[in-house]
Amino acid sequence: MADAEAALAETGTLALFDFGARARRDDPRCLQVALESFDAPSTLEIWQVDAPVESGVAGDLRWSAGGGWLYAAIELDERDHGGPQATAARAYEQLRAFVGQRAEHHVLRIWNYMAAINQGEGDAERYKQFCIGRAEGMGDFFAEGFPAATAIGHHGEVPLLQVYLLACDQPGQRVENPRQVSAWRYPRQYGSTPPSFARAMSLPALDALAISGTAAVVGHASAHHDDLDAQLEETLVNLEALLASAGMSAGFDTQSPLKAYVRHGVDAARVNDFLQQRLPGVPVLVLHGDICRGELLVEIDGWRYV
Numbered sequence: 001m002a003d004a005e006a007a008l009a010e011t012g013t014l015a016l017f018d019f020g021a022r023a024r025r026d027d028p029r030c031l032q033v034a035l036e037s038f039d040a041p042s043t044l045e046i047w048q049v050d051a052p053v054e055s056g057v058a059g060d061l062r063w064s065a066g067g068g069w070l071y072a073a074i075e076l077d078e079r080d081h082g083g084p085q086a087t088a089a090r091a092y093e094q095l096r097a098f099v100g101q102r103a104e105h106h107v108l109r110i111w112n113y114m115a116a117i118n119q120g121e122g123d124a125e126r127y128k129q130f131c132i133g134r135a136e137g138m139g140d141f142f143a144e145g146f147p148a149a150t151a152i153g154h155h156g157e158v159p160l161l162q163v164y165l166l167a168c169d170q171p172g173q174r175v176e177n178p179r180q181v182s183a184w185r186y187p188r189q190y191g192s193t194p195p196s197f198a199r200a201m202s203l204p205a206l207d208a209l210a211i212s213g214t215a216a217v218v219g220h221a222s223a224h225h226d227d228l229d230a231q232l233e234e235t236l237v238n239l240e241a242l243l244a245s246a247g248m249s250a251g252f253d254t255q256s257p258l259k260a261y262v263r264h265g266v267d268a269a270r271v272n273d274f275l276q277q278r279l280p281g282v283p284v285l286v287l288h289g290d291i292c293r294g295e296l297l298v299e300i301d302g303w304r305y306v
């Protein structure tokens with residue numbers, strides 16, 4: 001795609017993501033996200049910084065850095081590592097070892113995409129196993145607090161775990177949602193190791209809030225089981241609560257790119273209509289993805305600038 005080549009040729013291009021594309025690029029700044037886009041056959045997301053960018057490969061990691069920012073990504077095939085727990089542990093060990101020796105060692109935001117996220121019953125559910133492995137791989141690296149994150153299931157044929165992150169040479173500030181129990185304090189019913197993420201991270205270096213995957217979770221419980229519109233409404237209330245908690249003004253605008261992850265393809269048009277109506281002008285990328293609790297139909301993450 002010509003757009004991608006042009007972007008990669010520009011100084012300052014830190015990362016380039018393809019959603020739903022088939023062709024893999026060798027440039028370490030490029031990632032083929034395993035989630036299909038409903039909006040177009042293929043959609044690009046481009047990260048740019050105001051400085052020259054260097055990039056490379058380190059073991060299974062692909063990375064780039066410039067202007068105080070660091071991008072790093074790892075893709076592991078679970079068949080090489082023995083299931084979601086071990087694979088997550090290996091991925092996070094490598095990311096932690098790499099980021100730990102960089103000047104940009106403040107990890108602000110992480111995205112996790114894995115196959116068949118809801119497969120398995122109770123503690124055997126693959127997402128819960130991922131949570132255990134993630135915590136093992138993190139070790140005490142995030143002892144002072146977790147980054148903002150998203151964890152979503154993809155429908156790819158290969159059991160690929162994709163993890164990518166944004167780190168900085170300046171720390172961010174973690175933000176929690178007063179309407180929700182912090183994820184790392186979820187009770188035992190959600191797994192033996194609670195999920196390791198903050199609800200949002202405020203980035204002073206960017207004058208922005210990085211918003212974690214946000215769904216219709218109130219307290220620690222899923223609200224409005226199997227009711228798409230009610231889950232969307234509740235999710236918007238949660239997003240507004242996060243903005244308020246971060247001390248930001250209300251609302252999203254044309255500068256606030258969001259992603260909506262939709263479990264069932266048949267719901268994509270409704271999610272799109274709802275968000276167009278409720279958040280006019282806001283760029284929303286609608287992706288086919290499974291939320292980590294089977295009863296949740298939709299989840300939203302993204303950015304709000306100050």
Ligand code: 3EB
Binds near residue numbers: 151196214217
């Ligand atoms: C929730 O509120 C929904 O495991 O990294 C949202 C964002 C969710 C991140 C993660 C999980 C994660 O619990 C699920």
